[in-house]
Amino acid sequence: MQENDFDLDKFGINEGISETIVTTTNGWTLNAAPMGIIRKKDKTFIRLFKGSTTYENVVSGKLLVANITSDPELFALSTFTDLDDPSFENVSFDGITISTLKEAQSWVVFECVNTKLTSEAFVAELVPIRAHINKCRIKAPNRALFGVIEACIHATRYHLTGDEKYVKLIKAYGDLVDKCGGDSEKEAMKIIYEYL
Numbered sequence: 001m002q003e004n005d006f007d008l009d010k011f012g013i014n015e016g017i018s019e020t021i022v023t024t025t026n027g028w029t030l031n032a033a034p035m036g037i038i039r040k041k042d043k044t045f046i047r048l049f050k051g052s053t054t055y056e057n058v059v060s061g062k063l064l065v066a067n068i069t070s071d072p073e074l075f076a077l078s079t080f081t082d083l084d085d086p087s088f089e090n091v092s093f094d095g096i097t098i099s100t101l102k103e104a105q106s107w108v109v110f111e112c113v114n115t116k117l118t119s120e121a122f123v124a125e126l127v128p129i130r131a132h133i134n135k136c137r138i139k140a141p142n143r144a145l146f147g148v149i150e151a152c153i154h155a156t157r158y159h160l161t162g163d164e165k166y167v168k169l170i171k172a173y174g175d176l177v178d179k180c181g182g183d184s185e186k187e188a189m190k191i192i193y194e195y196l
């Protein structure tokens with residue numbers, strides 16, 4: 001795959017909201033967290049709510065890497081913990097060094113333009129400046145992966161609000177993971193329960 005071919009479909013970022021793991025840095029510390037990349041026709045956006053490290057890093061650096069992965073444990077770990085340094089890989093081009101996730105199937109580096117800062121969030125249009133495919137693994141959709149992703153989202157809402165309704169939802173997704181998941185999805189669910 002040509003490194004500068006920016007047809008985002010080829011890198012796994014399609015119309016709608018793609019759940020990616022965004023890697024950023026403040027210059028000395030690396031960070032990874034799940035974030036949705038929004039594509040509407042020929043425009044791509046991100047909305048980052050105040051309070052996260054990703055928000056701080058992107059507001060100051062205006063640069064991010066969207067990593068595409070179907071690894072349930074990476075989604076759970078990056079939601080609640082700081083990934084360790086060996087999880088990342090440095091890539092340099094045009095005088096810029098970025099950090100991607102070693103396990104990503106593909107990644108796209110985006111520059112933020114037409115940015116808007118509100119009292120709650122930072123919204124930016126994203127312009128791809130580099131993209132790469134690492135490996136393509138064929139994997140049939142497994143409902144347990146989506147269960148893990150939904151449970152991670154409800155867990156972040158639970159942390160924000162303390163509302164017990166999110167715990168109920170997480171448990172329902174936990175049942176789905178028990179039924180449909182493999183070891184990796186079950187391990188991810190354990191991580192979620194640990195950090196609730």
Ligand SMILES: Cc1cc2nc3c(=O)[nH]c(=O)nc-3n(C[C@H](O)[C@H](O)[C@H](O)COP(=O)(O)O)c2cc1C
Nearest residue numbers: 019033034035036047048049052053054079152153
């Ligand atoms: C699947 C998924 C998608 C998410 N998408 C977003 C998003 O688009 N914008 C956002 O601000 N937070 C989003 N979050 C919440 C952040 O990932 C979460 O707040 C995380 O703890 C931030 O980590 P950080 O402080 O290391 O950046 C999402 C969470 C999940 C699980």
